[in-house]
Amino acid sequence: KAGVTQTPRYLIKTRGQQVTLSCSPISGHRSVSWYQQTPGQGLQFLFEYFSETQRNKGNFPGRFSGRQFSNSRSEMNVSTLELGDSALYLCASSPIEGAGNTIYFGEGSWLTVV
Amino acid sequence: AQSVTQLGSHVSVSEGALVLLRCNYSSSVPPYLFWYVQYPNQGLQLLLKYTTGATLVKGINGFEAEFKKSETSFHLTKPSAHMSDAAEYFCAVSRSGTYKYIFGTGTRLKVLA
DSSP states (O other): OOOOEEEOSEEEEOTTOOEEEEEEOOTTOOEEEEEEEETTTEEEEEEEEETTEEEEEOSOOTTEEEEEOTTSOEEEEEOSOOGGGOEEEEEEEESSOSTTSOOEEOOOEEEEEO | OOEEEOSOSEEEEETTSOEEEOOEEEOSSOOEEEEEEEOTTSOEEEEEEEOSSOSEEEOGGGOEEEEEGGGTEEEEEESSOOGGGOEEEEEEEEOTTOOOOEEOOOEEEEEEO
16 A cells, blocks of 8 residues: 655745645545644644645644645645745644544655745 | 644654654544554654553564553553654544544654664
8 A cells, every 4th residue: 555645755945926726635534634834833734625625724824725636635835935835744644633643744845935 | 632642752662672663643523543654755654543542552574552441641652663663653633523633743763772
C-alpha cells in the first residue's frame, strides 16, 4: 500500500509569491491534516479535513488555506509568501477522523522563501 | 488546553546504554498519547501510542512507554541503544473531541559508538 505522497518535495519561491502544495493520502484514508515544521516553532497544526470539510484550523493567518477533494486528495495554499514561511510542510492521513487515531505522515514539502 | 513538554532538546547515550526520553503532558481530560520518530529528510513515523487499556505500551524497534496519569508523563525508553536509533523523537497528545495533535518540541537523540 502506497504511503502518503506529497508534491513537490522541494521548492524555492520568492517573497510575495504564492505556493500550492499537494497531498495524496493513503488509499482509503479520508482524513488529511497539515503541519508546519520549523526549527524554532517545531510542529504546528495548520488544519484538518475530513470528507471535504475543514474540521479544525490552527493559529495561522488567512494567507494559509487548504481544501480537500472528493477523492480525499488535499492541497494547501500559501499566498503572499513571507520569509518566515520557509519550513517543512507535512501532510498526514488517517482512515477516519477523531483523536486517538494514528496519523501517517508523508515525507513533506520543503519550502524555501527567498 | 493541551500541551506537551519534552525535557531535553538533545540527549546523548552510548551504544548499548538505556535510552530515556521524557514527555509530560497537560490535558483536562484523559489524553491519547503518541511517540513519533523522524529521521533526516523524512516525515514522522509512529513508534507507539496509548489510547486506553494497558499503561505500558510496546512499540516498534524495541521502544516502549508507560502512561503514568499521576505524574502526567509518557516517557519513552529502550533498554539498549543502537546507532540506528539516532533521530529526532516527538511526543504528541490529542484528546477526544478535537481533531488536532499537539506535538512537543522534539528531542534529538545522538548515539555514541
